[in-house]
Amino acid sequence: MIYVASDLHGCLEDWLLLLDRIHFGEQDTMFVLGDCVDYGPEPIDLLHDLMERPNVFPVLGNHELRFARCARKIPPQATLETLPELLDADGKALLAQWLSDGGQNTLRQYLALNEEEREAILDYIGEMTLYVEAEADGVSFVLTHAGLDHFDPSRPLDDYAPEDFLSANPTPGTEYFEDRTVIVGHTPTFRLEGGTPGKILDDGAVIYIDCGAAHPQDGGCIGCLRLDDFAEFYP
Secondary structure (H helix, E strand, O other), rough: EEEOOOOOOHHHHHHHHHHHOOOOOOOOOOEEOOOOOOOOOOOOHHHHHHOOOOOOEEEOHHHHHHHHHOOOOOOOOOOOOOOOHOOHHHHHHHHHHHHOOOOOOHHHHHHHOOHHHHHHHHEEEHHOOOOEEEEEOOEEEEEEEEOOOOOOOOOHHHHHHHHHOOOOOOOOOOOOOOOEEEEEEOHHHHHHHOOOOOOEOOOOOOEEEEEOOOOHHHEEEEEEEOOOOOEEOOO
């Protein structure tokens, strides 16, 4: 079976509950459409769990990109206490932007790693793809974190810039391809017209699967879609 989830945001316990709920096994495939880090309690442990699963394939999200850009500027000897004095002006600006958007737990847990562990995390993020093309039961899908900005149906996917996959904000009614269904995360469904807190939103052309795990106070959770039959699962 082929599954898709998105925007796990450090919610390791809910992620493990979800895998148990769907009886995820070696014969299955899971695509995770970005934003595994930030906001939630265990972002680095969540990344470690993904790294150990050969049949789980992450797609890059804007939170991973911001994390990696900032982390690349952090000297190996840095600690939480010494970090501000070790960064240049550009690094401090990136850090402030990251922390203002939920990066506190990710930073703290990243700095607790040794140099080899830090590099392994960044290498893993560096290998993340921007999109996936998949097929299940005769239906073709394009899976990406946020959608497709500057969309042109005749434009090959490889010709889009990274930001086109990371910053798009499609809303219900958006249409991309006539022959492929696009699945995205990035925007919690409760913020979309017709969306319900903690539920996947399918408007026919685009399926929105960020169910708001980073916003449990708003009824959010992790959502998961099985592509073989469009069954929905939640922790």
